Amino acid sequence: MLKVGLTGGIGVGKTVVGRMFSLLGVPVYDSDARAKWVMRHDETLRLELVDAYGLKTFTEEGDLNRDYLAPLVFGNPVLLEQLNSLVHPHVRNDFTKWLDLQAKAPYVLKEAALMYESEAWKQMDQIITVHAPMDVRMKRLLQRDTHRTEADIKAIMGKQLNEDERMSRADHIIYNDGQQAVIPQVLQLHQLFLSPSA
Structure with a gap:
């Protein structure tokens, strides 16, 4: 394929x-949409994100807290690179599983x-x-x-x-x-x- x-x-x-x-x-695999899904549903990634950015990273409902995370990382190149390095491997794995389907x-x-x-x-x-x-x-x-x-x-x-x-x-x-x-x-x-x- x-x-x-x-x-x-x-x-x-x-x-x-x-x-x-x-x-x-x-x-068509939409990386942006899937990254959002993976951040919400991949338990390992959720723990990594909370460990890196604190408990406020997710709302009480379990959604990614963009209002908290976006200002934190987008103004800080080091934190943004860290976020990408945490998320991208999980999205790559998700894409590999999607390919099998x-x-x-x-x-x-x-x-x-x-x-x-x-x-x-x-x-x-x-x-x-x-x-x-x-x-x-x-x-x-x-x-x-x-x-x-x-x-x-x-x-x-x-x-x-x-x-x-x-x-x-x-x-x-x-x-x-x-x-x-x-x-x-x-x-x-x-x-x-x-x-x-x-």
Whole structure:
């Protein structure tokens, strides 16, 4: 089974691209959503997180306490790196278990913003990067994430891999710049991944 990574910086539209592949019947693993699920349900990880950040890491209902954790780690590179080093191995294991359930699929897609930073690319056979120019991304994000300022968005972008490096490491690039239609690009890659030579 071919394992294809789908990545891109914040605001490029990788979730929309992932949904397009999903509509074509391709199993898509959403790393962000699964990371949230794993943090809530993996008992070992929960203990590791409480040990690292204290009892306030989870609410009384057992949910991740984002209001407590986010300000704590996102302003502190050391704590953020620690959080990623705790979470990413558990998400990798979750992905491996998920893969076993997709045995009949010709290929699967793993959507991850931090494909390279989390080392998830090592599990992939090929990588798609979704690209959009900075001004397009900023406009989308200010409309979508009304709670964020331009400075907030730039701070998030600053923590992600440089766009040029992400593109240079990709096997395929989908341009979501408002100029080129995305659906034909997705369909072309879908056919490529279904071919025996992929």
